[in-house]
Amino acid sequence: MWKYEKRLQYPVNITRTNPQIAQVIISQFGGPDGELNASMRYLSQRYVMPQREVAGLLTDIGTEEFVPS
Secondary structure (H helix, E strand, O other): OOOOOOOOOOOOOOOOOOHHHHHHHHHHHHOOOOHHHHHHHHHHHHHOOOHHHEEEEEEEHHHHHHOOO
């Protein structure tokens, strides 16, 4: 059995955007087997989930795929 806690590991406060850095990050995650593609699959699947808890879990997994290893 597992316990699901929805919380961030650390606080996030974005004060300004940087499109150039965003482009570099996206290029690192891209490709058919890349982490960005996996993340998009998780995030798109969440919209067809009838159970809201599972949709929240897919959101968390999808956003975790964005974090570089």
